[in-house]
Amino acid sequence: MAGSPRVGVLALQGDVREHAALLRGLGADVVHVRRPEELATVQGLVIPGGESSVIDKLARSFGMQAPIRAAIASGLPVYGTCAGLILLADEVLDGIEGQQSFGGMDISVRRNAFGRQTESFETALDVPTLGDPPVRATFIRAPIVERAGARVEVLATLPDGGIVAVEQGPLIGTSFHPEVDGETRFHERFLAHVVDHAAGR
Numbered sequence: 354m355a356g357s358p359r360v361g362v363l364a365l366q367g368d369v370r371e372h373a374a375l376l377r378g379l380g381a382d383v384v385h386v387r388r389p390e391e392l393a394t395v396q397g398l399v400i401p402g403g404e405s406s407v408i409d410k411l412a413r414s415f416g417m418q419a420p421i422r423a424a425i426a427s428g429l430p431v432y433g434t435c436a437g438l439i440l441l442a443d444e445v446l447d448g449i450e451g452q453q454s455f456g457g458m459d460i461s462v463r464r465n466a467f468g469r470q471t472e473s474f475e476t477a478l479d480v481p482t483l484g485d486p487p488v489r490a491t492f493i494r495a496p497i498v499e500r501a502g503a504r505v506e507v508l509a510t511l512p513d514g515g516i517v518a519v520e521q522g523p524l525i526g527t528s529f530h531p532e533v534d535g536e537t538r539f540h541e542r543f544l545a546h547v548v549d550h551a552a553g554r
Contacts, residue, residue: 358547361386361395363421365411367403367436371532375540381547389420397430397523397547399540400437402493402530405464406449408436418455425457430523430546432539438519438526439464439496446499458521459502466497466515466528478529480509480518483538490517490529490536497528523550 357380362372364385373383376399386392398421400408412418425431425441433441440454442462448454467474473494477487488509498516501507509518509527517528518539523546531539 357382358397358544358551359384359395360397360399360544360547361392362399362401363387363408363412363417363437365415365417366407367401368530368532369401371530372399372401372434372540375532375535375537376544379537379540379544381544387415387417389416392417392420392424395429396551397432397543398424399543400431400433400440400455401532402435402437405436405439405445405454405496406452408440409453412455413453418453421455422457425455425524428523428550430525430543430550431457432525432543434527434530434532435493435495438462438498438528441524441526442498444500458519458524458526459505460498460519460521460526461500462496463499464496465494467492467495475534476511478509478511478517480538482506482508482520483542488531488536488538489534490527490531491533492517492529493533495528498526
């Protein structure tokens with residue numbers, strides 16, 4: 354692939370700027386994606402943290418739900434953090450009435466698994482796939498993966514066994530916010546998927 358990978362950050366709601374800045378720091382050409390025609394120009398997509406039910410509603414009102422589902426089905430690499438993880442899940446266990454997801458990952462996710470904003474916390478996570486040092490992980494009203502299908506690789510768990518990072522093919526999801534802590538390795542892994550996909554591998 355010639356030049357920088359062209360990646361989108363879904364810019365309907367959430368911590369869009371933090372992801373865009375981190376990706377640009379890694380050499381990516383970043384597009385803020387709000388419309389289907391913008392989605393059509395990118396080689397990968399980040400779904401940021403925010404409020405999953407709001408992003409879902411806005412995606413439908415902007416005509417983005419079907420194009421994103423189609424892009425995921427076609428193999429577009431996607432990385433979702435926090436709300437983005439919820440939106441990548443095939444099953445949302447405690448969504449608000451009528452809430453939908455984009456799907457694509459064979460996982461069941463529970464929203465706000467750790468309670469409200471006051472239950473936000475930081476911890477050091479061992480992520481064997483990423484090697485040392487441990488990942489400094491910030492959880493903000495975070496979801497948790499309660500079921501991971503056979504095709505899903507579990508990348509990280511909390512000490513109690515709760516699943517907080519998963520990967521399925523070119524799809525990555527984390528319950529926490531690496532972009533808040535300047536942790537680049539998940540985004541680097543996502544960009545490697547983008548390069549592979551763009552090269553037809």
